[in-house]
Amino acid sequence: MAEEGRVTAESGSGSLFTNVISEIFTSPINLVLVGIIALLVYKIIKHKTKVEAPIHVEPELPKLKRDFTVEQLKQYDGNGPDKRILMAVNGSVYDVTRGRRFYGPGGPYAAFAGRDASRGLATFSVVPGTDEYDDLSDFNSVEMDSVREWEEQFKEKYEYVGRLLKPGELPTNYSDEEEEGSQQEVESKSKDD
Ligand code: HEM
Known part of the structure; x- marks a missing residue:
């Protein structure tokens, strides 16, 4: 037991x-x-x-200040070496690189990249427009107002780069303008002293 x-x-x-x-x-x-x-x-x-995947941040491009012919603008459609995207509206060129998801290759508004988008914006068309300079002279007042409204939006959101040049028009030398500006600043400072 x-x-x-x-x-x-x-x-x-x-x-x-x-x-x-x-x-x-x-x-x-x-x-x-x-x-x-x-x-x-x-x-x-x-x-x-888990190793966190590094977030890819695009380096910011240096600011541009110059005028463009239609031909020169074409090079900035987001396919260039620096991937910069420029777009003209109502005679002004804007740097829309940070809107790459809209204007970049394959984006919904890629047709505007490196071009004057005025006609497309006013007529709600995303089909690439003419390769020539477009003077918009056939626009009625509604279309013209629409272009101006679009320009206001771009002005608020993107960096202004310069003017879209008419054929034969000469570009402004902005470096002169800056030097003049800084010279004036120096002069007014020395007057204050
Ligand atoms: C079915 C038709 C369309 C839809 C659903 C649509 C949708 C949109 C949306 C949701 C945005 C704002 C995106 C954001 O800020 O995150 C936008 C912006 C915009 N859309 Fe459209 N869109 C249409 C047609 C068009 C057409 C025909 C044009 C051509 C004039 C156009 C030009 C633009 C432009 C220029 C922007 C501003 C992009 C920027 O902020 O840089 N859209 N669209």
């Missing part, structure tokens, strides 16, 4: 681990629970060891 008790106690403590294992594998509910726990542990470990 005493021997029997000793055997039970021995086998009880010695096989606790085996009992737990066999309990798990004999009950389908326990098996499912173990599976869920394993999955959660795996997810936690995976999450902790």
Whole structure:
């Protein structure tokens, strides 16, 4: 009798681990629970060891200040080496590079990139317009108002670069203008002193 008790106690403590294992594998509910726990542990470990993908930030391009002919503007359709995108509206050129998702290659308004978008904007057309200079002289007052409204939007959102030149028109030398401006600043400062 005493021997029997000793055997039970021995086998009880010695096989606790085996009992737990066999309990798990004999009950389908326990098996499912173990599976869920394993999955959660795996997810936690995976999450902790995950390396964050570096965020790709496009470097900002230097500001441009110059006038463009229609021909020169064409080079800035977002396919150039610096991927800059320029667009003209109502005779003014804007740098719309930060609107790449709109005007970049494959974007919904890619037809405006590197071009005078005035006619397309006024007539709600995203089909590429003429390759020649467009003087918009056939526009009625509604279309002209529409172009002006669009220009206001661009002025607010994007950087002004310069004028779109008519054929034969000469570009403004903005570096002279800046020098003049800084010269005036120097002069007015020395007067103040
Ligand atoms: C089914 C027709 C159209 C839909 C659903 C649509 C939708 C949109 C939306 C949602 C925006 C604002 C995007 C944003 O700010 O995040 C937008 C902007 C714009 N849309 Fe459209 N559009 C349509 C047609 C046109 C057409 C025909 C033109 C041509 C004149 C046009 C020209 C523009 C321009 C220039 C912008 C401003 C992009 C910027 O902020 O630089 N859209 N459009």
